[in-house]
Amino acid sequence: MTAPVKLIIFDCDGVIADSERLAADLLVEDLSALGMQITFDDVQRDFLGQSYLSMASKLEARFGRGLPEGFQQDYGAQLARRFEKDLRTTPGFTVMLNRLSIPSCVATSSAPERVARTLSPLQLADVFGPNVFTASQVDRGKPAPDLFLFAAQQMQTDPADCLVIEDSAAGVTAARAAGMRVLHYRGGAHQPRPIEDVQAFDDWREFPGLLDQIAARG
Known part of the structure; x- marks a missing residue:
């Protein structure tokens, strides 16, 4: 199924x-x-x-x-x-986002001021609009699941129907604790360390195919 x-x-x-x-x-x-x-x-x-x-x-x-x-x-x-x-987006992110047909949001450990300073020069603040959630809105930040559960609640989506894209071990742990599916993105210039037992990718051109695979696995 x-x-x-x-x-x-x-x-x-x-x-x-x-x-x-x-x-x-x-x-x-x-x-x-x-x-x-x-x-x-x-x-x-x-x-x-x-x-x-x-x-x-x-x-x-x-x-x-x-x-x-x-x-x-x-x-x-x-x-x-x-x-x-x-500052730039990760390579290919904007092209991928423009083609994405699934609703999306942002959930970040950064303070509201920091995420605003990040999204604005990338011309993405208006794209995500109010659908940007920060650790300041929950009791516990990552690796606790609170932020991802809060984001799902605000977006009126069951956690089991969510897919989290993370670059950090703390974020992967938080997503799993929230009962969500997760992918490890490794295409940033900081080259994040591998994380065991989580599917990784480093090119946004791979993302549509990964979405199909994840849906098929359930």
């Missing part, structure tokens, strides 16, 4: 926007200026797909001191300038 996908839930950074490398490189620079030495691999392993609060907590545990007041705002302002200049 086939089970068609009725809603596609896209993560934002690293799935829609090819932003993770830009954001990680800036974070490494800003933390280095504070004497907190981390690498891009550290960011990939410890912070990808998680909220600012989660990242700040992990940094405090690692370095024995918290981030200074105003760090998030300063980092966000710098990142906005970098996004205005250098």
Whole structure:
């Protein structure tokens, strides 16, 4: 028995926007200026797909001191300038989205201000409109299922009929906990690490065929 996908839930950074490398490189620079030495691999392993609060907590545990007041705002302002200049969608995303006939939305760990700064320069803010949901709207962010369940509720879709597209292990875990089907997108410039036991793809041209396969498997 086939089970068609009725809603596609896209993560934002690293799935829609090819932003993770830009954001990680800036974070490494800003933390280095504070004497907190981390690498891009550290960011990939410890912070990808998680909220600012989660990242700040992990940094405090690692370095024995918290981030200074105003760090998030300063980092966000710098990142906005970098996004205005250098941000692009992941290769082929806009072409795929324009051909997509299934309803879609965005569910992201980024703060509302951050996701707005991401979607606007890509000319996608109006495309998704109000169908953009953030971790600020739920009690627990990824890897908890709350955000994806909230998105499905707002879009009036049963979780079993949803397909999540994620680039992070935290996001994949959250999707599975929500009872949703999930694909691991690996086509961003940050080249996310493989995740065991989840189907992966790295080219949006593959996506229509994958949708058919997923529906056939149920």
